[in-house]
Amino acid sequence: MLIFLLRRLVQACFVMIIISIISFAIQDKLGDPVQQMVGMTVSPEERNQLRNELGLNDGFFSQYWRFAKGAIHGDLGTSYYYKEPALDVILNKLPATLELAFCAILIIIFVATPCGVLAAIKPRHLLSRLLMIVSSIGLSVPIFIVAILMVYVFSIELNMAPSFGRGQTTEIFGLWHSGLFTKDGLKHLLLPSLSLAIALMPIFVRLIRAEMMEVLQSEYIRFAWSKGLSAPRIYFKHALKNTMLPVITVGGIQAGTLVAYTILTETIFQWPGMGFLFMDAVNRVDTPLVSAYLIVVGGIFVITNTLVDLIYGLVNPTVRLASHGL
Amino acid sequence: MNLLSVSNLYVNFHTKERELAALIDVSFTLNRGERIAIVGESGAGKSVLGFSIVNLIGKPGYIESGSIKLENKELTKMSLRQLQEVRGKRIAMIFQDPMMTLNPVLTIGDQLVETIRSHTKISYKDARNIAIEKLHHVQIASPEKRFNQYPHELSGGMRQRVIIASVLLLNPDIIIADEPTTALDVTIQAEILQLLLTICRDNGVALVLISHDLGVVSKVAERTLVMYAGHVVEEGPTLEIINDPQHPYTQGLLNALPQMTLPGQRLNQIQGSMPSLAERPSGCAFHPRCPYATQKCRQEQPNFIYSGVSSVACFLVEDMLNEFAEQDQETH
DSSP: OOOHHHHHHHHHHHHHHHHHHHHTTTTTGGGOHHHHOOOOTTTHHHHHHHHHHHHTTTHHHHHHHHHHHHTTTTOOOOTTTTTTHHHHHHHHHHHHHHHHHHHHHHHHHHHHHHHHHHHHHHHTTTHHHHHHHHHHHHHSSHHHHHHHHIIIIIISSSOOOOOOOOOOOOEEETTTTESSSSSHHHHHHHHHHHHHHHHHHHHHHHHHHHHHHHHHHHHHHHHHHHTTOOOOIIIIIIHHHHHHHHHHHHHHHHHHHHHHHHHHHHTTTTTOOOHHHHHHHHHTTOOOHHHHHHHHHHHHHHHHHHHHHHHHHOOTOOOOOOHHHH | OEEEEEEEEEEEEEEESEEEEEEEEEEEEEEETTTEEESTTTTTSSHHHHHTTOOOOOTTTTEEEEEEEEETTTSTOOOOHHHHHBBBBTHHHHOOOHHSSSSSTTOHHHHHHHHHHHHHHOOOHHHHHHHHHHHHTTTTTSSHHHTTGGGGSSOHHHHHHHHHHHTTTTTOOOOEEETTTTOOOHHHHHHHHHHHHHHHHHTTTTTEEEEEHHHHHHOOOOOOEEEETEEEEEEEEEHHHHSOOOOOHHHHHHTSSSGSSSSOOOOOOOOOOOOOGGGGOOSSTGGGGGGTOOOOHHSSSOOOEEEESSSEEHHHHHHHHHHHHHHHHHHH
């Protein structure tokens, strides 16, 4: 277990280094940060002086070296726009994004699983066929269309839920602003998390269905029937656990997609999270913030995949992390 | 009364084009404590017969007509709930490949205890005790340790023992064993077979052994059914069938045993192969491979007739019996 975590830590460092190089390499291509920082009236000489002060005229490697030295001490640069450490700006927005993603994941787990199971055990049932049709539509419709439609239907036409912002939040432990504990906060969470969930749901419904159908054909399921076990027991104890093994793996990979989709969702719902911040940072050519965001997301990705591997080890007895040290 | 009686059983497989017959007019009986074997090549319908007894034929197979009676209860007419009470408790099954039969993500103990607890109201602790006792019974060393292990931690032979223990949990009347030793090592095969035999004999459990190996069958079963292309072609006491096979197919099977050939010589074989369900030959299904086939064999389906000790479905035997009968009449 410890070896496993240590190896993951080393892996994570490599991932971070590669991400930071890539994000650094694309910096010049985003636009000119100085253009955004100062007005039209500033002369080219003054601009150049500012560029020198910011170190933007240095070579790529000396810029990167300066950044890397700071990064080791937890300093990912200072945001041009906020004039604060980029990492602090991002971590400040992290709770909003994590809560959004968390609710979306909960919705996916509790909706996709029963839907997939139903579609697998009663493939000819009308509801199952409907599910398959809806999920293939869901796969092909982009998330921003779903989100905009939801805003139109639920907040404009039906006036059931607010369409932007986080609503009322409460502070926990003095460092986490949470919308999960107020009615208003939850109401605000509803539409964004739902549309984020809808974006990823079809893949999971289809995956669970396909896996479950395969598992139901296996010998051990037939043996379970021959023992006279009840249908719910066979479906939910014998089949579902085996079905979930590949689903967990895919789930870990999809965590990355989820983060990418938060950018879209947060932009549409004006959700004050990391994704929204990232879009702003790109528009403002706030390059330190862009790099810092990419690195933080890389970190989240590594952490989720480590967690997923740990969960996989718990569900699948043939993989014992402790003994293999993988 | 017979413990199990299967009569005129027809099983079909549903396909888009047409219905394919997998079992045709199969009848047999099984008495309490009796051990019978069902033999034949792959595709003869042995496994389908075994699975249809507890109505577990995988889709698209289904029982078209006929009756399967456990004492006086008709199994083919039972609801799923009623069947669940029969399965495991009165009729238990052992499958071919022990590597595939146990659920890989549940412990041995879980899989044993759930079987007991889904049939009887009993505490977990009591169920655990029964399970451990049965594991002990099938000669598994340190059953308490095995109880908490997962299937992948056990060898193939050990897993088949666990499966045998699992079918014994509720003291069933009948065990259906579908090729229980085929997937195992030869040395383990003999042990498992011996175990199965002892257990059935000691507990008075009736056994339906499905096998393609006449050597295995001769050691275990009192009576044997030979199947070919969905038909029972010969039935009788195992000794009789092995020493004096009547049907040309049974003769061919016995001839194909390696023991029947001298070292260094080519093994005997029955020419051709088992027809698929879709292309069943006319008349006697065996005629294209039969060295004695006549015009009649190609056109008509032979009846199942009793020849003194065993029953055979073959015109050759029928004609011979008729001749004997005529000679008998002439002499009297």
